[in-house]
Amino acid sequence: MKEKLLHTPEGVRDIYNSECKKKTALEQKLHQVLALYGYQDIETPTFEFFDIFNSDTGTVSSREMFKFFDRDNNTLVLRPDMTPSIARSAAKYYSTCDFPLRLSYVGNTFLNNRSYQGKLAEKTELGAEYLNDDSPEADAEAIVMMIDCFLSAGLQDFRVDIGQSEFYRGIMDALDTTDEVKNQIHEYIENKNSLGMEMLLSDITVKDCYRNILLEYNELYGDVSMLERAKKLTVNPRCRAAIERLEQVYEVVCQYGYEKYISFDLGMVNHFDYYTGVIFRGYTFGTGDAIGKGGRYDNLLSQFGKNAPAIGFTILVDDMLSALDRQKIAVSIREFDYSVLLYRRKDRGEAISFAAELRDSGEKTELLCMQEDTETEEYLSFAKKQGAKTIFVIDGDALCIHDFSAGKTANTSLADFRKEF
Numbered sequence: 166m167k168e169k170l171l172h173t174p175e176g177v178r179d180i181y182n183s184e185c186k187k188k189t190a191l192e193q194k195l196h197q198v199l200a201l202y203g204y205q206d207i208e209t210p211t212f213e214f215f216d217i218f219n220s221d222t223g224t225v226s227s228r229e230m231f232k233f234f235d236r237d238n239n240t241l242v243l244r245p246d247m248t249p250s251i252a253r254s255a256a257k258y259y260s261t262c263d264f265p266l267r268l269s270y271v272g273n274t275f276l277n278n279r280s281y282q283g284k285l286a287e288k289t290e291l292g293a294e295y296l297n298d299d300s301p302e303a304d305a306e307a308i309v310m311m312i313d314c315f316l317s318a319g320l321q322d323f324r325v326d327i328g329q330s331e332f333y334r335g336i337m338d339a340l341d342t343t344d345e346v347k348n349q350i351h352e353y354i355e356n357k358n359s360l361g362m363e364m365l366l367s368d369i370t371v372k373d374c375y376r377n378i379l380l381e382y383n384e385l386y387g388d389v390s391m392l393e394r395a396k397k398l399t400v401n402p403r404c405r406a407a408i409e410r411l412e413q414v415y416e417v418v419c420q421y422g423y424e425k426y427i428s429f430d431l432g433m434v435n436h437f438d439y440y441t442g443v444i445f446r447g448y449t450f451g452t453g454d455a456i457g458k459g460g461r462y463d464n465l466l467s468q469f470g471k472n473a474p475a476i477g478f479t480i481l482v483d484d485m486l487s488a489l490d491r492q493k494i495a496v497s498i499r500e501f502d503y504s505v506l507l508y509r510r511k512d513r514g515e516a517i518s519f520a521a522e523l524r525d526s527g528e529k530t531e532l533l534c535m536q537e538d539t540e541t542e543e544y545l546s547f548a549k550k551q552g553a554k555t556i557f558v559i560d561g562d563a564l565c566i567h568d569f570s571a572g573k574t575a576n577t578s579l580a581d582f583r584k585e586f
Contacts, residue, residue, distance in 0.1 A: 175288025178279070185276070187242070188417075188486055190496045191318060192271055195291050195480060198317045200513035201524050202310055203505060203531020204269035204293050207550070209250035211273065215240040222249050222468060224440060231275050231286075244277035248439070248462065248477060251294045256469035259296070263473075264547050265303075266296040271340040271482075285483065292459070292479030299474035302513070302534055304443045304461060305417035307476045310455045311447050312423050314480055319494040323449035325426055328387075328433030329439045331413055331459065335403030336375060350379065355434050357383045374400060385431035389415055389424075395431055407442070414443060417488065420517050434449065439465045443476070450578060451491035456484040505548040507541065510534055512559050519579065522586070 173179060179186060190532045215232060218224045224246045244250050247270055259266055259340055271291040277474040278284050293310060295303050308325060315323050322424065333354070337347055346369060353362040359380075378398045385395050392408050392415075399405060411429060418424055433444055441462040447457030459478025491497065508516035516532060523530040531553070535544055541558060548556050549569055556567040564579045 166334070174286075176284070178285070181221060184486075186491045187490075188482060191486055191489070192289070192482060194290055194317055194496055195314050195482070196269065196271065198310065199291075199293050200503065201387065202267065202293075202306065202312075203503065203529065203533075203551075203553075204267040207254060207268045207270055208272070208521045209244070209247070209254050209270070210541060212241050212243050212549045213250060213253070215242050217249050217253055217491050217524040218242060218245055222465065224249055225276065226440065229277050231277050244272075244289075244515060245274055245276050247272060247274060247290050247292060247479060248294065249465065251477070252475070254464045255294070255296055255473075256466050256471035260471050263297055264544075267293065268296065269293045270379075277305045288484075289482040290479045291482050292477060294475060294477035297473050298476075299461075299463060300419050300534070301413035303474075303476055304410075304414045305421070306532070307459055308414070308418060308427075308443075308445055309421045309423055309476050311445070311459060311478050311480070312426050315426075315447060315449070318485060318489060318496065319569055320449050320485075320492070322492075323426065324428050324449060325445055325447045325457075326428050326433060327414070327443060327445045328430045329407040329442065330434075330444050331407035331442055332404050332431050333434055335401045336378065336399075336511070338403070339370065339401055340375060342369060351434060354382055354432050357432065359383050369428070374398075374514045385429075386471060387428060388538070388565045389427075389429065391429055391431075401459050410442065417513075417517075419516050421521070431442040445478070447480075449488050451488035452484050454484070456481050456488055503531070503553060505531045505533055505551075507533050507535055507544050507548075507552040507560065509537070510560040512561065517558070517577065519583075523557075523581070526586070 193440055218230065230245050233353060251268060251270060255266065255268065256406065261471050271289065273287050273289050275287050293307065295307060308327065309447040312325060317351060334502050340347060341375070348364070353365065360553055362382070366379060371379070378541055381398060385391060392411055396405060396408050398488055415424070417428065418427060439462045440537050441463045442461035444460035446455035457478060457480045459476070461474070461476040462468070466475060506523070513534065520530045520532045533544065535541065545556055547565060554570045558565040558567070560577065562578050564582050566575045566577070568574070
């Protein structure tokens with residue numbers, strides 16, 4: 166009996182000695198990246214009410230959850246996914262906040278995936294959620310942060326595939342067929358089963374414009390030039406708008422200089438139904454699946470009473486650690502500081518470049534695009550309340566520096582500041 170108690174249940178394991186040290190160091194390294202972008206920590210409970218993750222939320226199925234009861238007979242679950250917990254918490258504590266909110270987290274999730282041999286039931290996830298911003302810049306920031314996390318960990322050989330759930334939904338909603346057929350199409354797309362798709366379409370009536378695109382669905386993968394080819398395959402306004410959104414996001418990613426890490430995959434269909442727009446996954450060799458996953462979920466917070474757009478991503482720390490180990494890459498960490506960089510959209514390129522310089526020097530820098538109908542003073546007040554020690558405001562070549570720690574404000578040119586910096 167005593168010997169049996171030394172073992173862990175199926176799907177969980179002990180992490181100890183050098184592996185535990187490496188995992189802690191990696192978490193700190195990744196956390197520093199999120200902090201550089203101005204993301205602030207939030208912690209949610211390990212278990213929640215079952216309804217937080219029910220079918221309406223669009224997360225995992227009930228049979229994949231670890232369920233139990235409290236003394237009042239409420240059904241509780243070990244959280245299978247971090248995002249709904251963050252959404253619930255944000256809806257509660259930031260219900261009246263309309264400014265962009267950047268939240269980061271690290272915690273364990275639990276999936277009762279006994280049928281998947283070799284898969285852990287408990288995994289550590291570290292990620293970020295960007296709320297109250299529905300812009301292409303927000304989408305790009307999430308993607309770029311994932312890339313920065315990979316680079317910070319020491320990975321060089323990796324890629325981030327970007328898809329669009331709206332492209333897929335535009336086609337599915339336009340098909341005049343049964344849910345059973347749509348589910349079969351979903352399965353064929355997810356499994357890249359071109360032969361199965363061809364056989365299915367030969368047995369049902371589908372408009373030629375949708376038949377053609379479904380037959381070529383598995384080929385809608387590659388660099389940015391693929392998006393133009395996808396546009397020519399569809400006249401569906403929803404699908405075309407989805408592609409145009411990807412083009413806008415790609416433009417911003419290019420301004421960060423990270424386009425070489427990007428591929429597009431319109432055949433990407435996500436396991437979670439709450440995603441509403443851009444979705445993305447990060448891959449490297451040494452693992453059999455994505456080690457980073459994310460996407461836009463503009464409707465999830467409304468289920469908890471707050472109408473707000475959002476995008477986020479998570480990194481599977483255990484899987485990344487495994488990849489680093491197989492690639493023989495060491496992990497190290499550093500400490501940084503926190504500032505905010507405010508800009509208008511006309512100065513976006515300069516702001517991205519300046520923020521990169523600040524981050525390269527070790528300065529935590531939150532990049533915040535100001536809306537035209539909101540005064541700069543309101544952003545200053547908001548940033549100060551959030552705890553920023555310094556706020557930079559770009560207006561063309563003019564730079565205003567608000568140093569809250571010293572209690573002073575200075576005006577200079579961006580060029581002169583760079584010379585001294």
